[in-house]
Amino acid sequence: MRALWITLGALVAVLFAASLLIGPAGLAPAQALSALFRGDALAETLVMREIRLPRAILAVLVGAALGLAGAAMQGYLRNPLAEPGLIGVSGSAALGAVLALQTGFAAMHVLALPFAALAGAVLAVLIILALAGAHGGSITLILAGIAVSALAGALTSLVLNLSPNPFAASEIVFWMMGSLQDRSMTHVWLAAPFIVLGGLVLLAQGRKFDALTLGEDAAASMGVHLGRLRLALVLGVASMVGAATAVAGAIGFVGLVVPHILRPLVGARPSVLLPASALGGAVLVLMADIAVRVILPTRDLKLGVLTAIVGAPLFLHLIYKTRAQA
């Protein structure tokens, strides 16, 4: 178990450094680091501090958010196919962002789009909590989430449908593919508090997810307040995923695949899977974000496209392995 933590921690550190050192500006590693820490060369310092550093930090934050939220959703629903988008927050955050792009609100300020996306996420949480009620179990939460996701998806399509010109439509479509390109420290400062706070809320629920291994009834008899746990889950996941979507767009499969890969390595305990998935998510998004820069440096390959292309076959492989064991 200790080897796993060291491996994951080292992978995050190495990939974070690699993310800082790889880019189209073609800086030598020594030059890049000296620009980052000493700030002696003007152009290089700008590249390092304003482009690469926020990009690497956001990759860690977004990856950790998706991995941790995915592990929490799977732990709460006791279903390895659950993913953070299930409660409709990512879809609603995307709708908020799409509306901001469509109306031109996004062009007014660098934070206009992320704020619109966060507003979408908050609205989704309010609708879900109202729909699912105070005492319902996990089924009502899933149903409410599916309803909100479907509505957000339909409204996003409507916005695309009614978009005035092909350029507006393609801007929206490209944003929705998810990317960490050209993000600034302002984006980091916007997303970090939500992701950290949501993460702390979810990590604090670890033992309750453990108790849920025995089912809702047994967990309730062991002192787990199911209503409070569900509220903490919705708020924690929404805060993390809403903020991640707001700054990076929709990035799929990380929240689904990472807990799935790590589960056998942590003895399947939900409480241990939470922090492991946060690190694993950071590793996967850092890797993918480095890959989009290396594979097609000139074509602006989108991060969300790559995670889906890598994630889907990986998931198929896992299903195949599960089938072989059964």
Added chain:
Amino acid sequence: MLKNFSVARGPCDVLRDIALQIGPGECVGLLGPNGAGKTTLMRGALGLMAHRGASSLTALALKTRAKTVAWLPQAREIAWPVTVETLIALGRLPHLAPGAAPASEDQAAIDSAITRMGLESFRSRIATQLSGGEQARVLIARALAQSTPLLMVDEPAAGLDPAHQLGLMQVLADEARGGRTVIASMHDLGLAARYCTRLVVLWRGGIAADGRPEDVLTPDLLAEVFQIRAHITTSPDGPIVQPVGVI
């Protein structure tokens, strides 16, 4: 202890004005045909269902309740492929302070539960890969590890082979003899008669009979409530009830 206890499911009451007092050292078998409200009575008393009237358990705070009563639901759920020992250790969760690691007394309770259920050789096996009956025994061990004065189990013997049915009932009877209170819903009248110190028969929303097994399991009651005939004798091993036909 229950007083004026009623539980409604939909528009009609499943249980009406139940009064029941159960003390330490009793091993109570909760009997009744399907749908009589055995599970409903236990879930209601535990505060897992909305109910009217008083239950001494729901009067306790959630955390205290978890240290007072261990509950084994009928649905044998094991969601993740954890080891048997990890699963049984979940029974210690109500005793752990937030963030604290399990102490030696927790490990002692886990070991004792494993020994009592005869699961030593299963310790590091993956719980989800065991057979249904083995999983049932692991889940009972989890409830034992919770070390509560009251143990409530819903059809614990269902799905076990004869030897393990007898072994399990012996464990429950021993727990009661050691001063704990055991309440178990059951369908097997023979096991109930043989091991329980007291039987409570639920029927038509109320208590049809309550008392010592030999006083409760009369031909008249079996005919009226269960619609069966049974062969009833006493033996050196205790009362023997063997259903022989449907009326």
